[in-house]
Amino acid sequence: xxxxPRDATATRGAILDAxxxxxxxxxxxxxxxxxxxxxxxxxxxxxxxxxxxxxGLFTEAAALELVLPDLRGLGPDAIADALVDRFFALFxxxxxxxxxxxxxxxxxxxxxxxxxxxxxxxxxxxxxxxxDRPAERAALVGSQILGFAFVRLVLGAPALAAMSREDVRAWxxxxxxxxxxxPDLGP
Amino acid sequence: xxxxPRDATATRGAILDAxxxxxxxxxxxxxxxxxxxxxxxxxxxxxxxxxxxxxGLFTEAAALELVLPDLRGLGPDAIADALVDRFFALFxxxxxxxxxxxxxxxxxxxxxxxxxxxxxxxxxxxxxxxxDRPAERAALVGSQILGFAFVRLVLGAPALAAMSREDVRAWxxxxxxxxxxxPDLGP
DNA sequence: CTCCCTGGTCAACGCTTGTTGACTTGAGGC
DNA sequence: GCCTCAAGTCAACAAGCGTTGACCAGGGAG
Numbered sequence: 097x098x099x100x101p102r103d104a105t106a107t108r109g110a111i112l113d114a115x116x117x118x119x120x121x122x123x124x125x126x127x128x129x130x131x132x133x134x135x136x137x138x139x140x141x142x143x144x145x146x147x148x149x150x151x152g153l154f155t156e157a158a159a160l161e162l163v164l165p166d167l168r169g170l171g172p173d174a175i176a177d178a179l180v181d182r183f184f185a186l187f188x189x190x191x192x193x194x195x196x197x198x199x200x201x202x203x204x205x206x207x208x209x210x211x212x213x214x215x216x217x218x219x220x221x222x223x224x225x226x227x228d229r230p231a232e233r234a235a236l237v238g239s240q241i242l243g244f245a246f247v248r249l250v251l252g253a254p255a256l257a258a259m260s261r262e263d264v265r266a267w268x269x270x271x272x273x274x275x276x277x278x279p280d281l282g283p
Numbered sequence: 284x285x286x287x288p289r290d291a292t293a294t295r296g297a298i299l300d301a302x303x304x305x306x307x308x309x310x311x312x313x314x315x316x317x318x319x320x321x322x323x324x325x326x327x328x329x330x331x332x333x334x335x336x337x338x339g340l341f342t343e344a345a346a347l348e349l350v351l352p353d354l355r356g357l358g359p360d361a362i363a364d365a366l367v368d369r370f371f372a373l374f375x376x377x378x379x380x381x382x383x384x385x386x387x388x389x390x391x392x393x394x395x396x397x398x399x400x401x402x403x404x405x406x407x408x409x410x411x412x413x414x415d416r417p418a419e420r421a422a423l424v425g426s427q428i429l430g431f432a433f434v435r436l437v438l439g440a441p442a443l444a445a446m447s448r449e450d451v452r453a454w455x456x457x458x459x460x461x462x463x464x465x466p467d468l469g470p
Numbered sequence: 471c472t473c474c475c476t477g478g479t480c481a482a483c484g485c486t487t488g489t490t491g492a493c494t495t496g497a498g499g500c
Numbered sequence: 501g502c503c504t505c506a507a508g509t510c511a512a513c514a515a516g517c518g519t520t521g522a523c524c525a526g527g528g529a530g
Contacts, residue, residue: 102476102477102478102525102526102527103477104476104477107477107478122389123312123388123389124389125310125312125313125389126312126389128516128517128518129517129518129519130516130517130518138478139478139479139480140518140519141478141479141480141519141520141521142477142478142479144518144519144520145477145478149518149519150518150519197388198388198389199388200388200437200438201310201384201385201386201387201388201389201433201437202309202310202311202312202313202385202388202389207437207438207439210438211438211439211440214434214438214440215440231441231442232442232443232446232454234442235434235440235442235443236431236443236454236455238434238440239427239430239431239433239434239435239443240426240427240430240458241430242430242433242434243425243426243427243428243429243430243431243433244423244426244430246388246426246429246430246433247401247422247425247426247429248426250387250388250394251387251394251397251398251401252394252398253398253401253402253422253425253426254418255418255419255421255422256419256422256423256426259419262470263469263470266468266469266470267419267423267468267469267470268423270461270468271427271458271461271462274457274458275458281453281454281457282450282453282454283449283450283453283454289495289496289497289506289507289508290507291506291507294507294508315486315487315488316487316488316489317486317487317488325508326508326509326510327488327489328489328490328491328508328509328510329507329508329509331488331489331490332507332508336488336489337487337488337489
């Protein structure tokens with residue numbers, strides 16, 4: 097056994113990383129504490145020590161801050177580009193949003209958390225760019241972003257999976273811009 | 284005990300209905316054969332008798348035919364209205380598509396099935412209305428429809444959940460129309 | 471060197487799950 | 501009235517799960 101040096105924060109981090117990776121791949125229920133511990137090279141009891149629960153591990157693995165850019169004063173095209181770039185980066189830099197997206201489909205708690213992210217983080221930021229009806233417009237932007245991520249990353253549709261960041265900008269950017277700024281939209 | 288009359292097709296149907304309802308509410312893994320049997324008022328062994336497997340029950344509960352309308356010769360607005368109406372009805376008349384949407388998030392097999400529905404059923408029908416790049420345009424339409432359903436039905440966002448069919452037409456119809464028919468879209 | 475606290479191990483528990491096989495019951499054909 | 505086969509019941513199985521508590525070890529402080 098290599099028996100790594102004893103380091104609480106390191107093993108805690110290893111468990112959290114392994115958990116996040118598995119939650120992103122398999123959702124909540126298919127992930128077992130034993131499989132997370134195995135991937136982290138750790139005893140299953142360590143998971144309980146640091147996260148008390150499987151739910152506790154998930155809660156921490158799914159903690160998310162969108163940190164959206166300031167959209168005030170930008171034109172429709174610039175808004176769209178900024179949003180596409182930010183979400184593109186968000187999905188690339190960490191699997192956290194994918195964790196939440198996957199789990200939300202089968203867990204009411206996770207769904208509520210993702211809805212909270214949408215309403216409390218994305219909502220206010222997007223509202224600053226909406227010409228009217230900010231709740232509807234922000235939710236529609238969220239629906240297109242999540243739907244795109246779902247079909248691209250979860251279903252793995254080739255037509256969307258093959259798109260580069262520039263492609264995504266060109267294809268869905270205008271939709272996001274219009275959802276926020278088109279005054280003729282809505283009933 | 285009321286002891287209903289012995290009727291194979293009736294109990295089979297009761298099991299299938301209960302299974303579909305629970306899969307639509309909870310996804311695949313949270314549903315247990317015992318809970319389905321209980322809701323159907325039947326012994327758990329009956330589920331195995333008629334569907335051999337939990338997977339077999341799911342396969343049958345998730346069988347889906349979109350039956351999209353013929354879009355050829357329609358203008359952009361008519362195309363959008365027809366699509367919104369059809370999917371609105373699809374989600375209302377049966378929980379099957381919701382079953383597939385929920386399960387796809389955590390099961391590769393279900394994801395492949397939903398992707399198959401998208402590529403083999405929605406794809407060809409939508410391609411008849413696409414000005415070019417039919418694969419990309421059809422997938423984008425699918426992403427917006429599934430994303431809308433996800434945020435409305437799974438997350439339960441109030442702004443989308445409160446929309447009537449006419450509201451949905453007015454808000455997302457133009458997006459669907461442009462994804463298919465806007466010649467300036469894409470890279 | 472010795473204490474002791476923290477990080478880590480181990481084996482087991484109780485429970486639920488999918489699934490099985492042997493059994494019982496009911497109704498229609500002779 | 502009885503026989504038979506389909507429909508339905510019952511109890512149990514093996515496996516996997518989350519979780520627990522008692523135990524070991526190792527390294528810095530005195």
